[in-house]
Amino acid sequence: MITKRIIPCLDVRNGRVVKGVNFEGLNDISSPVELGKYYSEHGADELVFYDITASFEERKLFTDILKEVAENVFIPLTVGGGINTLEDFDRVLKCGADKVSVNSGAIRNPSLIAQAAKRYGNQCVVLSADIKRVDGKFMLFAKGGRENTGLDAIQWIKRCTEAGAGEVVVNSIDTDGVKKGFDLEMLEVVCECVSVPVIASGGAGCVSDFVTLFKKLPKVDAGLAASIFHFGEVSINELKHELATQGIIVR
Amino acid sequence: MIAIVDYGVGNLFSLQSSLHYLGKQALVSGDPDIIKKCEKIILPGVGAFGDAILKLQQAGLDGLLKEEVRKGKKLLGICLGMQLLFEQSSEYGDHKGLGLIPGKVQPIKSVIPEAYKVPHIGWNALIFPRNKPINPLFQYIKEKDAVYFVHSYYATECEKNVIAYAEYGALLTAAVANENVYGTQFHPEKSGQVGLKILQAFCES
Numbered sequence: 001m002i003t004k005r006i007i008p009c010l011d012v013r014n015g016r017v018v019k020g021v022n023f024e025g026l027n028d029i030s031s032p033v034e035l036g037k038y039y040s041e042h043g044a045d046e047l048v049f050y051d052i053t054a055s056f057e058e059r060k061l062f063t064d065i066l067k068e069v070a071e072n073v074f075i076p077l078t079v080g081g082g083i084n085t086l087e088d089f090d091r092v093l094k095c096g097a098d099k100v101s102v103n104s105g106a107i108r109n110p111s112l113i114a115q116a117a118k119r120y121g122n123q124c125v126v127l128s129a130d131i132k133r134v135d136g137k138f139m140l141f142a143k144g145g146r147e148n149t150g151l152d153a154i155q156w157i158k159r160c161t162e163a164g165a166g167e168v169v170v171n172s173i174d175t176d177g178v179k180k181g182f183d184l185e186m187l188e189v190v191c192e193c194v195s196v197p198v199i200a201s202g203g204a205g206c207v208s209d210f211v212t213l214f215k216k217l218p219k220v221d222a223g224l225a226a227s228i229f230h231f232g233e234v235s236i237n238e239l240k241h242e243l244a245t246q247g248i249i250v251r
Numbered sequence: 252m253i254a255i256v257d258y259g260v261g262n263l264f265s266l267q268s269s270l271h272y273l274g275k276q277a278l279v280s281g282d283p284d285i286i287k288k289c290e291k292i293i294l295p296g297v298g299a300f301g302d303a304i305l306k307l308q309q310a311g312l313d314g315l316l317k318e319e320v321r322k323g324k325k326l327l328g329i330c331l332g333m334q335l336l337f338e339q340s341s342e343y344g345d346h347k348g349l350g351l352i353p354g355k356v357q358p359i360k361s362v363i364p365e366a367y368k369v370p371h372i373g374w375n376a377l378i379f380p381r382n383k384p385i386n387p388l389f390q391y392i393k394e395k396d397a398v399y400f401v402h403s404y405y406a407t408e409c410e411k412n413v414i415a416y417a418e419y420g421a422l423l424t425a426a427v428a429n430e431n432v433y434g435t436q437f438h439p440e441k442s443g444q445v446g447l448k449i450l451q452a453f454c455e456s
Contacts, residue, residue, distance in 0.1 A: 001418055002373040003397055040443060045374055071268040075443050076399060096264045098441065121298065123370055123401045166372070195368055221373065251374045251397040 003251045004214050004243065005045040005222035006236055007078075007199065008229040010035060013052045015061045032065050036073040039229075043236040045251055047073065048101065048224065051081030063095045070096020080128055084108065089116050093124070101126040101169065104142050106160060107149055117164025122196075127165035129157055131186060132173035138186060145173045154193055161194045168194060169224060172202040179205025179228070182213045187220055197221035204228055207242050214248045253454065254289035256316075257281040258306045260296050260331070269440040269447060275454045283315045291454065292316065292324060296331030300340040300356060300404070303331055304348060313349060320351055325431050327453050333427065333434030334406060342404050352429045354409025359402070363420035370403040375417040375437075377425055386414035386428050387456055388435075391448035398425070398435075398442040398449075405436065 011018040016030040028034045036047055049069065051062045059082060070077060079092040080101030089100050100120075106112050106127065117125045130141040131153040140153040157168055170190050172183030182200045191198050200213055201224040210223050228234045240250045253270060255263050257279045270277035277293075280286055294316065296303050307313045320326050328336045337348045340356035348356070359369050374397040379385055385394075400417065406424040415426040417437070427434045433453060439446035 002371070002375050005373060067264075070265060072272070074265070074269050074272070074440060074447060076441050093262055094264070096262070096268070098262075098265075123372055166370070197368065197372060 001249050002221075003045070003249050004220075005199075006043065006210070006239060006250070007046045007048055007222055007224040008039050008044050008236070009048040009050060009201075009224055009226045010230075011050045011052050011226070012062055012065065014058055015065045018052065033068050033072055036069045036077075039236070040073045040075045043240050043251075044075065045222070046076045046078060048078045048080060049097075050101075051079065053082070063091055066092060066097065067095040078126055080126070085112070086115055086119065089120060089124075093120065099124050099126050099167070101128045102165075103128040103130065107140070107142050107151075110159075110163075113160050113165050114163040117166070122164045122166035125165050126167045126169060126199075127157065127160045128169040128171065129153055129160075130171045130173055133186075138189065141173060145171075145176075154189055157190055158193050161196050165196065167197045167199060167221075169199040169201050175203030176201075178203055181205065181209040182223070184213070184216055187213075187217055191217060191219040199224050201225070204234070207234055207239050210239055211243060211246050211248070214243065215246070252289045253277040253291045253293060254286040255279045256286060256292060256294045256312060256332075258303070258310050258312055260298050260303050260306060262297070263295055266293065266295055266329070266440040269450055270454070273447060273451050273454065275450075281310050281312065283311055286312070286315060287319065290324070291456075292319060292326045293453075294326060294328045294332035294335065296329065296335060298331060300331065300334055300342040300348070301344060301346045304335060304346055307335070307349075316349060317351065320432055323431055325453070325456055326351070326433065328432075328434040329440070330402060330436060330438055333436055334404060336427070336429075336432060336434050337406055337409065340404065351432045352406075352409060352412050352427055352434065354406050354412070354427075356404050357407050359405050359419070359423065362405070362407075362423075367420040370401055371405075371417075371419050371423065372401050374398065374442075375400055375419060375425075377415040378418060378422070379415055380410075380413055383414070386426075388414065388426065388428065388433055388449055388452050390452050392445050396445045398437040398439065398445055400425075400437045402436055406434075 084105035
C-alpha cells in the first residue's frame with residue numbers, strides 16, 4: 001500500500017531558508033542544502049522548496065541553490081513560488097525539481113496548468129490553493145492569502161484537476177498558524193470532488209493532529225507543515241512512529 | 252564508467268547526481284560510440300512509451316542496446332526505461348519494445364479496483380516473490396523497504412522475471428531481471444537511502 005506522506009516546506013529567500021532551523025548536529029541552520037539533507041535523512045517523504053524572492057537576481061540564486069539541493073537530496077522535490085510560465089517550469093525542472101507547484105500563476109493564466117501537464121505530465125503539476133471561508137463559502141485567495149479572487153475554491157480545484165493538475169495542496173487560511181489541527185471540514189469537501197492526491201496544509205500543531213487527519217480523512221494522502229518541524233516541536237521520525245503505532249501506513 | 256542514455260526523454264539530473272553521490276563515474280550521452288565504451292548502461296525515461304521507443308530508434312540506440320546486452324553488458328531500465336525492455340505496450344496504441352524481457356506493458360487501471368487513484372504515485376513497499384532467491388540488486392536492502400513510484404502502466408505476463416512487487420489493489424511488477432538486464436518501475440534515484448543502495452548494487456554487479 002502507498003504510504004501517507006509527511007512533507008516539510010521550506011521558504012527560501014536570498015539563497016537561505018527563512019526562519020533558520022535549530023536542530024542538533026546542524027551547523028548551518030539556514031542552508032537549504034543542509035536542511036534538505038537533514039530532513040531527507042530524518043524521515044521526510046518529500047520536500048517542498050518555496051521561492052519567496054522578489055527580484056530576477058534572487059531568482060537566479062534560488063535555482064542555483066535548488067541544483068545544489070538536488071545534487072545531495074534523493075527524495076522527490078517540489079518547487080513553488082514565482083511559477084507563472086512554462087519557462088518557469090522548465091527552469092526549475094532542469095535544476096532537479098520533480099514537481100512544480102502553481103498558485104497565483106494559474107489564477108493569472110488559467111491555461112498554464114493544461115499546457116504544463118501536456119508537456120511534463122500530470123504527475124509534475126501540483127495545484128496549490130489558498131482557501132478561506134467568506135460568508136460560509138470556500139473562496140480562493142491569491143497573493144499569499146491577501147486577496148479574495150472572488151472564485152469558488154472548490155470549483156477552481158475541480159477545474160484545475162480536470163485541466164491536468166496531478167495533486168492538490170489545500171492551504172486553509174482559516175487554520176494556518178492556529179496550531180489546533182488541520183481544516184478537516186475543508187479537506188473533506190475537496191477530497192469528495194477530486195480523484196488526485198490531496199495534501200493537507202495549515203493548522204498542524206502536534207503529532208495527534210496528523211493522526212486525526214489520516215484517521216478521519218483516509219482519502220488525504222499527505223500532511224504538509226513548516227514551522228512545527230523547523231522548530232523541533234514535532235520530529236518527523238517520532239511523528240511517523242506514532243502514525244505507525246496507530247495503524248497508519250508510513251515509510 | 253556508467254552511461255546514462257540520453258534520448259531526449261526526461262530529466263537525468265537526479266540520476267547522475269545519485270551516481271556521483273555514490274562515488275561512481277557516470278556520463279549522460281546519446282552517442283552510440285560513447286555508450287559502447289561504458290561498462291554499464293542505465294536507460295531512464297519519463298513520458299509515453301510510443302514516443303520514447305521512436306526516439307530510441309531515431310537515435311539508432313535500440314539496436315545498440317540489444318547488441319550491448321547480447322555481449323553481456325549490464326543494463327538497468329528505470330520507470331519508462333524498464334517498460335521499454337519488454338516486448339510490447341498498449342499505451343496509446345500498440346507499440347513494440349526492445350524485447351529484452353518477455354512480457355508486456357498494460358494500464359494499471361485494468362487490474363486495480365476503481366477506488367484506487369491512477370497514477371500510482373508515492374512510496375510503496377517492495378515485496379519479494381516467494382520461492383525465488385533475493386536478487387543481487389536488493390542485496391543491501393530488506394523486503395518491505397519503501398521506494399518511490401510514479402506510473403500509470405505496469406508490466407505483466409513476466410512472472411518468471413519479476414524480482415519485486417508492490418501492492419496497490421493488485422500485485423504490480425516493481426522490478427524485473429533477466430540475466431544481465433534489470434528494470435525498476437520505481438525511481439531509485441528518488442527513493443532515499445534505499446534507492447541509493449539499489450543503485451550501488453547495480454554498479455557493483
